[in-house]
Amino acid sequence: MQADYLVLxxxxxxxxxxxxxxxxxxxxxADVLVxxxxxxxxxxxxxxxxxxxxxxxxxxxxxxxxxxxxxxSPSTALLDGDRGLGLVVAPKAMEIACQKAAIAGTGWVAxxxxxHFGIAGYHAMKALPQQMIGWAMTHAAPLVTPTxxxxxxxxxxxxxxxxxxxxxxxxVADFASTAVAYGKLEILQRKGMDTPDGWVQDRLGNPSNDAxxxxxxxxxxxxxxxxxxGSHKGYGLGAIVDILSGVLSGSNFGPWVPxxxxxxxxxxxxxxxxxxxxFLGAMRIDAFRxxxxxxxxxDIWIKRFRSAEAVExxxxxxxxxxxxxxxxxxxxxxxxxxxxxxxxxxxxxxRFHLDFKLQ
Amino acid sequence: MQADYLVLxxxxxxxxxxxxxxxxxxxxxADVLVxxxxxxxxxxxxxxxxxxxxxxxxxxxxxxxxxxxxxxSPSTALLDGDRGLGLVVAPKAMEIACQKAAIAGTGWVAxxxxxHFGIAGYHAMKALPQQMIGWAMTHAAPLVTPTxxxxxxxxxxxxxxxxxxxxxxxxVADFASTAVAYGKLEILQRKGMDTPDGWVQDRLGNPSNDAxxxxxxxxxxxxxxxxxxGSHKGYGLGAIVDILSGVLSGSNFGPWVPxxxxxxxxxxxxxxxxxxxxFLGAMRIDAFRxxxxxxxxxDIWIKRFRSAEAVExxxxxxxxxxxxxxxxxxxxxxxxxxxxxxxxxxxxxxRFHLDFKLQ
Numbered sequence: 001m002q003a004d005y006l007v008l009x010x011x012x013x014x015x016x017x018x019x020x021x022x023x024x025x026x027x028x029x030a031d032v033l034v035x036x037x038x039x040x041x042x043x044x045x046x047x048x049x050x051x052x053x054x055x056x057x058x059x060x061x062x063x064x065x066x067x068x069x070x071x072x073s074p075s076t077a078l079l080d081g082d083r084g085l086g087l088v089v090a091p092k093a094m095e096i097a098c099q100k101a102a103i104a105g106t107g108w109v110a111x112x113x114x115x116h117f118g119i120a121g122y123h124a125m126k127a128l129p130q131q132m133i134g135w136a137m138t139h140a141a142p143l144v145t146p147t148x149x150x151x152x153x154x155x156x157x158x159x160x161x162x163x164x165x166x167x168x169x170x171x172v173a174d175f176a177s178t179a180v181a182y183g184k185l186e187i188l189q190r191k192g193m194d195t196p197d198g199w200v201q202d203r204l205g206n207p208s209n210d211a212x213x214x215x216x217x218x219x220x221x222x223x224x225x226x227x228x229x230g231s232h233k234g235y236g237l238g239a240i241v242d243i244l245s246g247v248l249s250g251s252n253f254g255p256w257v258p259x260x261x262x263x264x265x266x267x268x269x270x271x272x273x274x275x276x277x278x279f280l281g282a283m284r285i286d287a288f289r290x291x292x293x294x295x296x297x298x299d300i301w302i303k304r305f306r307s308a309e310a311v312e313x314x315x316x317x318x319x320x321x322x323x324x325x326x327x328x329x330x331x332x333x334x335x336x337x338x339x340x341x342x343x344x345x346x347x348x349x350x351r352f353h354l355d356f357k358l359q
Numbered sequence: 360m361q362a363d364y365l366v367l368x369x370x371x372x373x374x375x376x377x378x379x380x381x382x383x384x385x386x387x388x389a390d391v392l393v394x395x396x397x398x399x400x401x402x403x404x405x406x407x408x409x410x411x412x413x414x415x416x417x418x419x420x421x422x423x424x425x426x427x428x429x430x431x432s433p434s435t436a437l438l439d440g441d442r443g444l445g446l447v448v449a450p451k452a453m454e455i456a457c458q459k460a461a462i463a464g465t466g467w468v469a470x471x472x473x474x475h476f477g478i479a480g481y482h483a484m485k486a487l488p489q490q491m492i493g494w495a496m497t498h499a500a501p502l503v504t505p506t507x508x509x510x511x512x513x514x515x516x517x518x519x520x521x522x523x524x525x526x527x528x529x530x531v532a533d534f535a536s537t538a539v540a541y542g543k544l545e546i547l548q549r550k551g552m553d554t555p556d557g558w559v560q561d562r563l564g565n566p567s568n569d570a571x572x573x574x575x576x577x578x579x580x581x582x583x584x585x586x587x588x589g590s591h592k593g594y595g596l597g598a599i600v601d602i603l604s605g606v607l608s609g610s611n612f613g614p615w616v617p618x619x620x621x622x623x624x625x626x627x628x629x630x631x632x633x634x635x636x637x638f639l640g641a642m643r644i645d646a647f648r649x650x651x652x653x654x655x656x657x658d659i660w661i662k663r664f665r666s667a668e669a670v671e672x673x674x675x676x677x678x679x680x681x682x683x684x685x686x687x688x689x690x691x692x693x694x695x696x697x698x699x700x701x702x703x704x705x706x707x708x709x710r711f712h713l714d715f716k717l718q
Binding site: 071072073074075076078103104105106108110133146147148149150151153161163171173175176177178179180196198199204205206223224225228229230232233234235236237239240242243247248249250253254255272273283284285287288289293294297298300301304305308309310311312314315316317319 | 430431432433434435437462463464465467469492505506507508509510512520522530532534535536537538539555557558563564565582583584587588589591592593594595596598599601602606607608609612613614631632642643644646647648652653656657659660663664667668669670671673674675676678
């Protein structure tokens with residue numbers, strides 16, 4: 001099905017309202033979620049809506065959290081998300097980061113006691129209109145093995161950095177610290193295909209091509225794949241994201257990060273901190289050099305890279321190019337939804353007595 | 360040859376003094392350089408000393424720079440390195456970052472008009488004794504192709520993050536944003552061996568196993584290797600380092616970053632900014648949560664990861680483990696130097712009328 005962008009957003013918002021979110025929070029959460037679909041990161045979009053509702057059903061989600069600053073300095077804050085939606089807590093944290101940056105030059109907010117925050121890029125991009133560089137990272141439940149490990153100790157732990165240009169669109173890098181996103185395994189599972197080398201390992205830590213490796217006790221590999229190709233760097237990057245999001249915030253960390261609400265991974269286990277954590281930041285450009293000079297140089301950077309001599313049949317892309325183009329297109333033509341996702345949404349409509357028309 | 364750690368440091372310092380560095384700067388530069396050898400990153404150690412002298416010979420290095428702050432805010436500064444040694448400019452920048460962090464919670468310093476700063480980890484680790492998280496990154500001359508590019512537009516652009524623990528040694532990640540360090544190609548060149556898949560490409564952008572690929576118009580690949588294995592993430596990471604070190608500081612950036620002093624790569628070409636740039640940062644732990652609580656949790660993190668069930672015959676390492684162990688050993692038993700490096704050093708001793716005894 002091809003859902004209309006605004007209609008879908010309204011439906012998602014009404015589901016969040018149905019579990020008790022205030023209207024403004026529900027709209028914000030819907031905006032974050034549907035923008036993931038619009039940007040082509042479907043795995044983090046409305047496909048997860050039923051999961052958020054399951055989190056609520058299991059008492060792990062507070063729909064009307066009292067988000068508060070526990071500690072702060074001129075350029076930092078520690079935020080308690082009060083078990084709220086990460087989709088709402090993270091924008092609040094980003095707002096504080098930008099306020100701090102406006103005065104102190106930069107602002108950095110560690111968040112504890114939150115839940116899954118959607119796509120990192122959305123939050124980082126919130127800094128752009130203020131001529132700031134935005135940072136967003138979050139950890140997630142363990143699916144990834146450090147180099148040489150058989151145990152899954154890290155999540156896919158994404159990091160996003162958004163950097164404004166002048167006439168060119170912004171540079172927006174948003175990537176997991178793994179070789180490949182979990183969603184790519186799911187696609188191969190549906191097609192009954194094997195994975196390429198270097199994506200997953202089996203439960204003994206041997207190289208594997210099993211698209212179901214994780215279900216069979218295996219794991220996703222860090223960016224780099226194996227030691228010979230720099231997996232210790234992907235592991236290092238994922239670890240930095242986990243420590244800033246988890247340890248610095250007083251959340252759970254490493255193997256103790258609670259799972260998102262996927263079937264069979266519902267209950268959080270042993271705890272070493274509070275909920276899930278994030279880390280957000282904003283750097284005001286003109287705390288370093290005049291913003292327009294910087295933005296002009298960014299235009300030069302972007303044009304030089306985009307026009308680089310490419311491998312035959314290809315083009316060099318700027319981070320954020322594909323997502324931006326897709327977003328423009330899908331806002332006009334609609335969001336494609338897979339049948340199982342439509343079924344999930346229909347179920348929510350029935351449960352909450354909502355009108356189910358997405359076109 | 361096995362050189363004594365302190366004797367070698369003294370010799371290196373006297374070389375820097377011979378080209379006009381003040382004594383204190385010379386000692387600092389020697390400390391940074393020899394610590395790279397001690398930590399096993401020989402490619403960034405005294406093997407480069409003759410290169411720094413060549414930079415001086417070609418008028419690209421100011422041995423007694425007037426390093427100054429051009430602009431600042433409570434948590435940021437822009438520093439002009441006045442064409443000084445990066446080995447001296449970067450520690451100065453890190454000192455400013457830590458001073459800012461002591462008051463504003465975090466401190467971030469962009470540096471322009473500098474030169475090669477040695478190993479990133481050295482600078483990041485300077486934050487540790489103050490219960491701060493240290494960040495260091497630098498760009499470098501282009502050896503790396505973005506995904507789908509045939510042109511080399513990025514350096515190996517390393518990033519280091521140092522995080523203090525309580526009873527455990529600190530977490531110190533320090534890695535280039537490429538699949539492999541250039542030094543590993545040089546080792547294979549000497550042995551006449553091919554590279555594994557996924558390290559380099561040829562001049563048309565095809566996969567290659569040529570250890571001399573760069574000399575033949577090819578390039579190092581970003582971390583991830585190819586698109587299927589996430590090279591766009593390694594490219595994104597290298598780009599972030601380049602933009603923070605180069606564009607945010609007003610240095611050169613991308614393909615315009617001037618080369619280090621290797622034969623045939625001496626003269627800087629077209630300019631879009633001033634010299635080489637770095638980006639350094641410090642985050643005070645207790646600007647987020649009480650330092651000791653954090654450090655205790657870091658001990659838990661480190662112990663859990665280090666004791667993870669490992670692949671047969673291996674052990675899960677914490678970033679920084681191998682370098683720290685080597686440093687302890689080499690400070691006692693000495694620094695192994697390859698014969699060509701010894702010859703280089705002997706040449707410098709002759710030129711500057713220095714006593715050449717390294718044991």
